[in-house]
Amino acid sequence: MNTFxxxxxxxxxxxxxxxxxxxxxxxxxxxxxxxxxxxCGRQSLSLRNGDVMILFAQTEADLATLIRExxxxxxxxxILILGTDMQEKADGHTLRPRYISEVENxxxxxxxxxxxxxxxxxx
Amino acid sequence: xxxxxxxxKKARNxxxxxxxxxxxxxDLTLCSMLIAQLERKNYTTASANTLxxxxxxxxxxxxxxxxxxxxMPDGNGLEFLPQFTTTPSYxxxxxxxxxxxxxxxxxxxxxxxxxxxxxxxxxxxxxxxxARALQFRREKQKLKVVPVALKRGAIIGNSAKLSRCxxxxxxxxxxxxxxLISGETGTGKELFAHALHENSNRADQPFVVxxxxxxxxxxxxSTLFGHVKGAFTGADxxxxxxxxxADKGTLFLDEVGExxxxxxxxxxxxxxxxxxxxxxxxxxxHSDFRLVAATNRNLNEMVTAGxxxxxxxxxxxxxxxxxxPLRERxxxxxxxxxxxxxxLCRRYNQETKGIAPDLIEALMSYxxxxxxxxxxxxxxxxxxxxxxxxxxxxxxxxxxxxxxFARANVQQSNTETPAKQLPLWxxxxxxxxxxxxxxxxxxxxxxxxxxxxxxxxxxxxxxQLLDKHGFSGRSQT
Numbered sequence: 001m002n003t004f005x006x007x008x009x010x011x012x013x014x015x016x017x018x019x020x021x022x023x024x025x026x027x028x029x030x031x032x033x034x035x036x037x038x039x040c041g042r043q044s045l046s047l048r049n050g051d052v053m054i055l056f057a058q059t060e061a062d063l064a065t066l067i068r069e070x071x072x073x074x075x076x077x078x079i080l081i082l083g084t085d086m087q088e089k090a091d092g093h094t095l096r097p098r099y100i101s102e103v104e105n106x107x108x109x110x111x112x113x114x115x116x117x118x119x120x121x122x123x
Numbered sequence: 124x125x126x127x128x129x130x131x132k133k134a135r136n137x138x139x140x141x142x143x144x145x146x147x148x149x150d151l152t153l154c155s156m157l158i159a160q161l162e163r164k165n166y167t168t169a170s171a172n173t174l175x176x177x178x179x180x181x182x183x184x185x186x187x188x189x190x191x192x193x194x195m196p197d198g199n200g201l202e203f204l205p206q207f208t209t210t211p212s213y214x215x216x217x218x219x220x221x222x223x224x225x226x227x228x229x230x231x232x233x234x235x236x237x238x239x240x241x242x243x244x245x246x247x248x249x250x251x252x253x254a255r256a257l258q259f260r261r262e263k264q265k266l267k268v269v270p271v272a273l274k275r276g277a278i279i280g281n282s283a284k285l286s287r288c289x290x291x292x293x294x295x296x297x298x299x300x301x302x303l304i305s306g307e308t309g310t311g312k313e314l315f316a317h318a319l320h321e322n323s324n325r326a327d328q329p330f331v332v333x334x335x336x337x338x339x340x341x342x343x344x345s346t347l348f349g350h351v352k353g354a355f356t357g358a359d360x361x362x363x364x365x366x367x368x369a370d371k372g373t374l375f376l377d378e379v380g381e382x383x384x385x386x387x388x389x390x391x392x393x394x395x396x397x398x399x400x401x402x403x404x405x406x407x408x409h410s411d412f413r414l415v416a417a418t419n420r421n422l423n424e425m426v427t428a429g430x431x432x433x434x435x436x437x438x439x440x441x442x443x444x445x446x447x448p449l450r451e452r453x454x455x456x457x458x459x460x461x462x463x464x465x466x467l468c469r470r471y472n473q474e475t476k477g478i479a480p481d482l483i484e485a486l487m488s489y490x491x492x493x494x495x496x497x498x499x500x501x502x503x504x505x506x507x508x509x510x511x512x513x514x515x516x517x518x519x520x521x522x523x524x525x526x527x528f529a530r531a532n533v534q535q536s537n538t539e540t541p542a543k544q545l546p547l548w549x550x551x552x553x554x555x556x557x558x559x560x561x562x563x564x565x566x567x568x569x570x571x572x573x574x575x576x577x578x579x580x581x582x583x584x585x586x587q588l589l590d591k592h593g594f595s596g597r598s599q600t
Contacts, residue, residue: 045507049499098334
């Protein structure tokens with residue numbers, strides 16, 4: 001099970017968040033997919049059904065874009081990162097995320113969750 | 124397993140039998156008494172003394188009613204109830220037990236049994252139960268079945284086993300009962316859970332996933348129940364939990380067997396009262412959600428081992444849908460592969476690829492322990508490694524897969540064919556003849572003269588054979 005990071009558009013916040021994730025031991029080999037390319041670049045060829053996909057949507061418009069394109073994400077285990085005070089947005093559940101967090105939150109919980117997913121998968 | 128073979132009775136029964144009743148009980152004396160009682164009243168009967176034998180008979184179909192004992196030598200009859208009620212004739216099941224218990228009776232009825240009789244009264248009470256069950260059955264059969272237009276979402280396949288699961292899904296959408304979806308990893312439990320939501324009257328409301336296997340113990344309580352500001356270190360603002368977010372919608376507990384014991388206890392209360400208390404909160408909140416749970420574990424064994432609460436299991440499995448592993452629905456592999464490949468082609472903006480029959484044949488010969496997920500991953504691998512190929516062949520499969528396939532074929536050819544799999548000689552000879560001709564035409568480049576030379580068959584006979592098998596050859600001297 002591999003981990004990928006995808007944002008609907010390039011932004012400093014998305015890059016900063018991805019960097020924080022990469023600094024975690026469990027996520028050091030995470031692949032950052034090109035923003036806004038709908039998983040159709042060459043890098044996406046290494047995606048496999050059941051991989052972890054961290055989706056970054058800082059604004060409601062970003063979330064709406066992800067929801068519009070949800071068919072390409074639903075085969076992955078989604079962890080959804082939303083902007084401040086967006087965590088309780090019911091729309092986010094359309095993507096069937098395994099966990100929702102906010103951009104300002106610590107990444108420790110995400111690391112713990114992915115680590116647990118990996119150990120459960122290998123059982 | 125004994126089917127009554129009294130010729131007189133059987134002839135009379137087959138002409139005018141009221142109904143067919145299957146008795147599954149390890150008490151041989153009781154079986155004989157019931158058979159005698161029922162056949163006197165013109166029922167056709169059969170009996171089985173283990174659950175395994177009973178299931179085998181039930182699957183042959185044609186039964187109107189099954190009398191099922193609870194304490195059987197090879198398991199608890201109640202646990203097999205859904206398997207009996209969904210056998211081909213969808214029989215009514217009457218539970219008979221020597222160990223009457225209110226919980227068992229409730230479980231039996233919720234599980235779909237028609238009624239529940241204690242053994243000491245079975246001879247006396249059975250006729251009435253049977254008559255009512257059969258009256259209900261006759262009326263049910265008279266009703267015109269309205270086909271349900273089920274939104275299948277991404278559920279692919281038309282095999283009998285999958286269709287049966289879709290029938291259960293359709294049944295479940297008609298009510299708001301808790302549903303447990305069981306099946307091995309990768310069988311599509313989440314897809315079924317989502318399809319259940321999409322076809323229910325809660326479809327416009329949230330479908331909220333709780334991944335019980337990946338949430339650490341330290342997070343699960345606040346994630347499920349929410350918390351108030353300051354409830355614990357780091358709780359700098361109040362958060363709604365997933366239970367609250369699922370209000371009016373569906374709460375999907377994936378891998379429910381992984382719920383920690385303390386959370387099982389709290390969640391049981393939520394299920395009973397639909398009320399919960401966020402961490403650190405003084406008052407309870409209400410949430411009107413429908414529960415769908417999924418597991419790849421045997422929750423009954425977990426209950427026996429003390430790892431899962433029996434009262435929680437009882438609550439979550441009002442209806443169980445058991446998804447078959449892919450090896451039991453191989454006929455769906457072709458449709459699945461076509462669908463996956465089409466999805467990948469669309470994602471990468473490529474034209475639709477062809478799929479050679481030998482690829483499907485190779486994929487169908489494997490047991491897929493990782494089920495549909497493993498199949499999809501294999502298709503993804505083939506696609507990624509051969510994205511430019513217009514058609515995918517078995518040669519494109521990963522090397523380890525091809526080695527395994529080749530080895531399995533060798534082992535298979537070394538194994539004697541079981542008698543029941545032997546084809547009729549006529550069919551076998553016909554197929555061999557056809558295959559030989561196909562090869563002959565290939566090697567002779569469709570030249571009849573060359574085909575005669577290679578095979579040693581006369582020209583007239585070759586024409587006869589070509590005609591028989593619908594081939595055409597190049598007639599030349």
